Every structure is written in structure tokens, then in C-alpha cells.
Amino acid sequence: MSERFAALPGGIGVSRLRVYDTAAPDGVVGGTPHVHLCCTEGYVVTGGEGAVQTFGGEGFRESPLWAGTVVWFGPGTVHRLVNAGGLSIVVLMQNSGLPEAGDAVLTFPPEVLADPEAYAEAAALPDGGAPGADVRSAYRRRDLAVAGFAALRTGGPTALAAFHAAAAALRRPLLVAWRQRWPDGAAAAATGTQLDALERGEWRHLGGAGVYAVDGPVERGRLGMCGLLDTYPAAG
Template structure:
């Protein structure tokens, strides 16, 4: 059995979609996370991420060496300026895979769980080899809702996001118990282990140091899964 990644985080390599969206910008699908902080470590190419948050609308340049992160509730949309490649680090490994994301579909779709489920679904769950058409379809629908939401924020300020946030929470209510279990078994347990080690050290007990070991993944666990922002190579320890 492999050890979890430090802090119970999730790591994946992202090659951002490079096809044009309806507004003429190539890139990914705008969405938010409800419980997870996300970080980008840019490893290649260049581009930008557009965000809607309590700070309003912003666009942040991305180039090799950039590290950028944002907290839950931030709508984010990646724009590919050319061969944009990113290592993505997510808190609460397991929660994103369990649905901790809501796409910025138009309001009438967000208000209907059945319509939302149909709009967000990908054939075979987006497994490697799945045709990209379905990923582009849902991305372009989310771009439509993103522009409506952005216009509202630019007109009325960040308070305009309250309706979208409320709809996102309502959509995910049925999953919260499952998310709590994943968090308790993952990131929370990883954090607790540090407390156990500190207590041991305070007693002069070095037992855990003698149990040290090295874990390696020579290649991604899965390559080419259709993600919201591009093709994902995932590492699952």
C-alpha cells in the first residue's frame, strides 16, 4: 500500500484545451470548487486564468515558473495562449473526483438537477480515448453562463455571484456526507498524523522515524482523461 501524497493533496498534469470557444478564446471550462483550494504550477507554454471572486473579475498571466492558487468559490477559466501546461495541486484529494466542482452553465440549467447532470456528463466518464466533442460541448455551454455571470459582476459587483453560489450548493447537497467521509479518511487524517508525531517527539519517542520509507510513481496512474480544462494525467497513490 502506497503512502498518501503530502497533506493528502491531489496532483495531476494538465494540458489545457487549445480549441476555440464561442468567444474566440482557446481554453478550458469555467467552474468553481466548493471545498477545495486549487494551485497551478505552470511548467510550459503561456496563457492566462480568468477569475470571478470576492475581488471581482480578474485575468492573471500564466507562464513557466508561475505559481497561482485560489480558494473555494472562485470561478476560474483557463485561456491557452500556446501549449499551456500546468501541474495542478488540489487540496482534499478525493473530493474533486467526487464532484467538488460546479460548471457555470446558464441559470435555468443550474436550477434543474436533471438538466445539470445531463449537461455535465461525458461518455465513459471522460475516460482516456473518449471523443473530445462532448468535452467541448459542455465547455461551450459553461462559457455562455460565464459571460452572463461576468457581466453581472462587472455591473453589480461580487454580490452578483450569490445566486450562482446558492445554486451550486443546492446541486451538491446530496453528496456532502460522502465528501465528509473522504475528507476524514484523507486530508484530515494526514493532518492528524502530524499531531501524533509531534506528541511522540515531545515524549522523546522516535519510533516513526525508524519506519520511514520511499514511495514512487514512475508514470501517471492514468493518462489522457478528459478534464474540465484539458487533458489530465493523474497520479493516484
């Protein structure tokens, strides 16, 4: 086994998620509604049951989740996990590293989204949400995002378009850094890189492939948007 990790296929990020089991102000038990600007996200449900609420171009949907269910959705889909009991999930995330670099935007009310400083303050967690951080801070930001999500659903497509515009404007200053991250991350792990090499008659890179394994998560219980995260290394 190699001691140095290559990116997972396609630059996919993997984490294990135990969805929050407390209720938001609307009485729904679960996580924080948010959107990704560049990343498709997928769930493989490993235990418990619940649902994922989504709001996008197809309107509002609630997809049931139980052990064995696989669900995924593209960038721009607002999503919120609902925990009906012991919901645990393996999360597959496109473009490993980008969500951690700000690709995710929470559904805070418009006045918060319009003010980068206010957004940063509302989204902040003590010690970045490291294991052992006060979970009440995660509930606080979830509850604010739930209020914004309720307004989005009430406002329909017009409100969703306004939210997308605000989210894109909020994250525009990060695009240069995202582009710098892309070549060494997801792009390097994409099939196109191998196709380009083979088209040039290059094949020696095939001899450098390795087998990689980890015994378990490198971190357990990080505060995430939807629950407690056990994280795995993507590359090294």
C-alpha cells in the same frame, strides 16, 4: 521503495494538464470555467503561455501564465484557463479525491444549475471522460459553461452570490459522502494528525514512514474540465 502509496503531503492531488487548444463561442481558446466548493487549487506552469481568468470576491482578474509561474486560489473562486499556445501545467489540488467526488461545479446557466438532472446530463462525458473518449463532448459542456460565465461577469457580485448559493444547494446531497471520505484521505495526511499523536506521547508511527515513487502517470489523456489530464495515484 514501498509498493503501497501513502497520501501526498497534506492530502494533495497532483495531475498534469494540457489545456484545450480550441476556441469557445466567445473566441477564447481554453478550458471550462468552474468553481470548487471545498478545495484550494494551484498551478505550476511547465510550458507554453496563457492566462487564468478568475471571478470572486475581488471581482474579475486575468493572471498571465508562462513557464515557471505559480498561481493558486481558494474555494469559491470561479476560474477559466486560457491557452495562448502550448499551455501545460502541473495542477496541485487540495483534498485529493473530493474534486473527483463532485466538489467542482461548472458555471452552467441558472436554469441548469437549479435542476440536478439537467446539470448531470449537461456535465456528463462518455465513459466518464476516459482516455479515448470523444473530446467534442468536453467542448460541448465547456461552451455551455462559458455562456454561464459570461452572464456571471455581467451580473457582478449579485450574480456570483446567486451562483454560489445554487452550487452549494446542488452539491448538498453529497456532503455525507464527502465527510466519510475526509477522515481516511486529506484529514489523515494533515499535520494535525501528527500533532495529536505527539501530544499524546505517541511517536512510533514515525518509524512507519516510507519513500514512494511512480515512473509516470497511471493514465494519460483523460478529458478534464480544462484540458487533457495525465493522472497520478494519490494513495493505495
